[in-house]
Amino acid sequence: MAPKTRAENRAEQTRAILDRARAQLAEVGPAALSVRQIARDVGMVSSAVYRYFPSRDELLTALIVEAYDELGAAVEAADAHVKRRTDLDKRFLAWANAIRTWALANPHEYALLYGSPVPGYVAPDDTVPAASRITGALLSLVAESELAQHVLGAPTNRLSTKERTALGPVRDAIPSPVEDERMLRWLMAWACVFGHLSLELFGHMHRGVLDYDAHFAQVTGQLAADLGLTG
Amino acid sequence: MAPKTRAENRAEQTRAILDRARAQLAEVGPAALSVRQIARDVGMVSSAVYRYFPSRDELLTALIVEAYDELGAAVEAADAHVKRRTDLDKRFLAWANAIRTWALANPHEYALLYGSPVPGYVAPDDTVPAASRITGALLSLVAESELAQHVLGAPTNRLSTKERTALGPVRDAIPSPVEDERMLRWLMAWACVFGHLSLELFGHMHRGVLDYDAHFAQVTGQLAADLGLTG
DNA sequence: ACATTTCGAGAGCAGTGCTCTTGTTTTCGT
DNA sequence: ACGAAAACAAGAGCACTGCTCTCGAAATGT
Numbered sequence: 461m462a463p464k465t466r467a468e469n470r471a472e473q474t475r476a477i478l479d480r481a482r483a484q485l486a487e488v489g490p491a492a493l494s495v496r497q498i499a500r501d502v503g504m505v506s507s508a509v510y511r512y513f514p515s516r517d518e519l520l521t522a523l524i525v526e527a528y529d530e531l532g533a534a535v536e537a538a539d540a541h542v543k544r545r546t547d548l549d550k551r552f553l554a555w556a557n558a559i560r561t562w563a564l565a566n567p568h569e570y571a572l573l574y575g576s577p578v579p580g581y582v583a584p585d586d587t588v589p590a591a592s593r594i595t596g597a598l599l600s601l602v603a604e605s606e607l608a609q610h611v612l613g614a615p616t617n618r619l620s621t622k623e624r625t626a627l628g629p630v631r632d633a634i635p636s637p638v639e640d641e642r643m644l645r646w647l648m649a650w651a652c653v654f655g656h657l658s659l660e661l662f663g664h665m666h667r668g669v670l671d672y673d674a675h676f677a678q679v680t681g682q683l684a685a686d687l688g689l690t691g
Numbered sequence: 692m693a694p695k696t697r698a699e700n701r702a703e704q705t706r707a708i709l710d711r712a713r714a715q716l717a718e719v720g721p722a723a724l725s726v727r728q729i730a731r732d733v734g735m736v737s738s739a740v741y742r743y744f745p746s747r748d749e750l751l752t753a754l755i756v757e758a759y760d761e762l763g764a765a766v767e768a769a770d771a772h773v774k775r776r777t778d779l780d781k782r783f784l785a786w787a788n789a790i791r792t793w794a795l796a797n798p799h800e801y802a803l804l805y806g807s808p809v810p811g812y813v814a815p816d817d818t819v820p821a822a823s824r825i826t827g828a829l830l831s832l833v834a835e836s837e838l839a840q841h842v843l844g845a846p847t848n849r850l851s852t853k854e855r856t857a858l859g860p861v862r863d864a865i866p867s868p869v870e871d872e873r874m875l876r877w878l879m880a881w882a883c884v885f886g887h888l889s890l891e892l893f894g895h896m897h898r899g900v901l902d903y904d905a906h907f908a909q910v911t912g913q914l915a916a917d918l919g920l921t922g
Numbered sequence: 923a924c925a926t927t928t929c930g931a932g933a934g935c936a937g938t939g940c941t942c943t944t945g946t947t948t949t950c951g952t
Numbered sequence: 953a954c955g956a957a958a959a960c961a962a963g964a965g966c967a968c969t970g971c972t973c974t975c976g977a978a979a980t981g982t
Binding site: 592622679681685686 | 807
Binding site for chain 3: 953954955956957958959960961962963964965966967968969970971972973974975976977978979980981982
């Protein structure tokens with residue numbers, strides 16, 4: 461029995477609360493997450509929890525950050541498992557499949573991250589850097605595809621001038637310059653992947669598509685082809 | 692003062708509750724919608740509301756159905772405003788723009804329909820037919836594009852056999868047969884549009900894209916081109 | 923005209939997020 | 953090493969929620 465110092469104890473309690481909160485999140489979803497229930501489960505009184513998280517919403521954002529980190533780590537691990545780094549199609553598929561695998565394993569967490577924000581629109585808070593890991597992994601692929609001089613697999617319209625300026629920030633997020641049309645195709649792939657996932661996980665594909673795995677594979681394969689990553 | 696009959700009164704009260712609920716939904720979102728507050732607003736006691744809607748969830752599903760109907764009507768109206776019925780690209784853009792316009796005007800309703808389902812996964816209930824109006828409008832365009840023998844604007848991979856059988860139900864929802872690759876491209880467009888909308892409305896495009904209007908126009912225009920609707 | 927159903931109102935229950943107060947314990951400055 | 957200061961757990965309490973039950977009053981069907 462080490463005579464726990466105050467900081468140690470605080471760290472332990474914080475973890476215990478977060479762990480129990482994640483478990484409850486997986487069971488009942490974000491809407492039904494109860495601070496009092498969490499307090500009971502970890503063996504303290506509800507008001508004590510507020511010494512660690514000032515409100516339920518802050519607890520939720522902590523869970524969001526944790527979930528983003530977990531998903532980001534999964535994505536990066538999947539990418540690292542592709543041996544030939546120049547196989548950008550494999551890396552793109554690894555990116556998409558990692559997200560889908562994680563989402564299927566943690567549907568409530570996915571809903572928390574990419575579904576409707578529960579307490580109104582969350583202002584730009586400390587969840588942004590964690591969330592950037594996922595898109596950042598994709599942007600790396602964009603840069604590498606540009607450097608590899610891949611030619612797009614589908615004819616792509618020239619960007620309107622408004623659109624060109626509209627994409628300024630995302631372009632700035634990539635160190636090297638990227639062709640207009642390529643940038644657009646990658647953004648479309650981004651929307652298509654998350655659109656598929658949200659439609660699938662939120663029950664909008666129930667009638668219409670039988671085998672989600674097959675459909676996702678077909679879609680992502682097509683996206684890779686459109687991006688010129690294959691061959 | 693007509694001596695309101697019982698059925699009349701019931702219809703009026705039901706409407707009053709629904710109207711007030713929609714207003715409150717637009718103000719505070721689905722999570723914070725309160726039966727008691729609605730009751731106060733319409734001038735009755737909370738328990739009286741339960742004579743009209745057996746639970747809060749049933750009230751929410753009624754709101755979902757209403758929202759689907761409103762969105763469906765908006766989509767159909769937008770489609771009807773395209774004079775040359777063979778201009779499938781214009782009709783596709785009308786479809787996409789109608790959804791986005793409605794979503795921007797009613798973000799909380801959009802979140803209710805296409806965001807994370809609030810009370811766990813809603814089982815297949817009476818919301819399905821209302822929801823089918825939106826996808827149904829898209830499927831009509833698929834059928835017409837096939838009949839018009841449009842040739843896809845982007846090279847498309849052959850479907851895997853698993854994928855071909857996976858798409859059985861959606862194919863059955865269209866009276867006339869549809870080419871495999873065309874079906875896939877339309878499903879991708881479907882996911883891409885809703886993916887864009889969810890990413891935009893739920894705040895994931897905040898950094899990255901400045902002008903959502905321009906980007907959406909560019910994306911949907913590209914989708915129409917990929918589907919072979921232009922020219 | 924009467925029995926049945928429908929309805930509104932109120933009380934009440936169990937639960938929630940959150941605040942405040944009250945002792946107790948750990949930490950820190952001197 | 954000791955006393956001031958900060959951190960902490962516990963409990964009571966407030967305002968609120970969804971929902972149930974009972975009780976009278978009103979409209980309905982026969």
